[in-house]
Amino acid sequence: MTIDKEAAERLANSFGAEAARYDRTRPPYPEALVANLVAASPGPRVVEVGCGTGVLSRQLLAAGLEVLGVEHDERMAAFARGAGVDVEVGKFETWDPAGRAFDAVVAGQSWHWVDAEAGPRKAADVLRPGGVFVALWHVFGTPKAIADAYVAAYEKVAPRMQHRVGHDYDEAFEAYRAGCVRTGDALVATGAFGEPVHWRSDWEQVFTTAEYADLMRTMSPMALLAPEQATRLLDEVGAAIDAIGGRFTQRYSTLAVAVPRR
Incomplete structure (x- = not known):
């Protein structure tokens, strides 16, 4: 699906309207990767890019780190603050660190919203020498019956907006793996970073x-649907889940790329 700049902005701003739902439905990050991140950081000071409601920030706080979130959506930032996360509002690329330097720059499910040129340069600017940049993404794949129902529902309610990301696990995994490689390469290309390291947890x-209907309501493509279209899509996917017993197991991998600051 190709979307224009205006639609992309709508997607980026769609999460705040569902902040509480987003927080309760979006999965946390595997503890093994959180431990890797803590071990890779040379100190406790972390800035999280696009912290959202603070899902990852709270895990890092619980692990003993000092976390500052940077979040462009006021509604998401307010929720995160209410959950105990210190947050400053703004886009990471234009955010003013006010002379502060950090041991780690972390992006959980958010780096793809950051400008591809300005983001790596800003990460280099705010990291102290020896610090680390870490970006993480969840990859998922639904059972075929549900994936097929999802695609069929989109063909009915919004045929020009079919959205397949995450339905085929192998296809999604390769796309996200390639994205992690591109992210690492972009930081290395600034000349300020060393060789990337890749982590994975299944x-x-x-x-x-x-x-699952609750989770689907927080997915960005839903923001491009009219309310009646969204309701019909959720009903059709829900019927497919009911048909296989009303529950299913979704396969996940969380991929991460860690890049050290020179």
């Missing part, structure tokens, strides 16, 4: 029909 999560 896991599963069980969803009921209602739980």
Whole structure:
């Protein structure tokens, strides 16, 4: 699906309207990767890019790090603050660190929203020598019956907006793996970073029909649908889940790229 700049901006701003739902449905990050991140950081001071409601920030705080979130959506920032995360509002590329330097720059499910040229340069600017940049993404794949129902529903309600990301696990994994490589290469190209290291953690999560509908409501393509289109899509996917017993297991991998600051 190709979208224009205006639609992309709508997608980027769609999460805040569902901040509470987003926080309760979006999965946390595997503890093994959180431990890797803590071990890779030369100190406790972390800035999280696009911290959202603070899902990852809270895990890092619990691990003993000092976290500052940078989040462009006021609604998401307000939720994160209410959950105990210190947040400054702004886009990472134009955010003013006010002379502060950090041990780690972290982006959980957010780096693809950052400008591809300005983002790596800003990461280099705010990291102290020896610091580390880490970006993480969740990859998922639904059972075929549900994936097929999802695609069929889009063909009915919005045939020009078919959205397949994450339905085929192998296809999604390769896309995200390539994205991690590109992210690492872009930082290295600034001349300020060393060689990237890649991490991976595999896991599963069980969803009921209602739980998956709740999660789907937070997915950005839903923001491009009219309310009646969204309701019909959710009903059709829900019927497919009900048909296989009202619950299913979704396969996940979380991929991360860690790049050290020279």
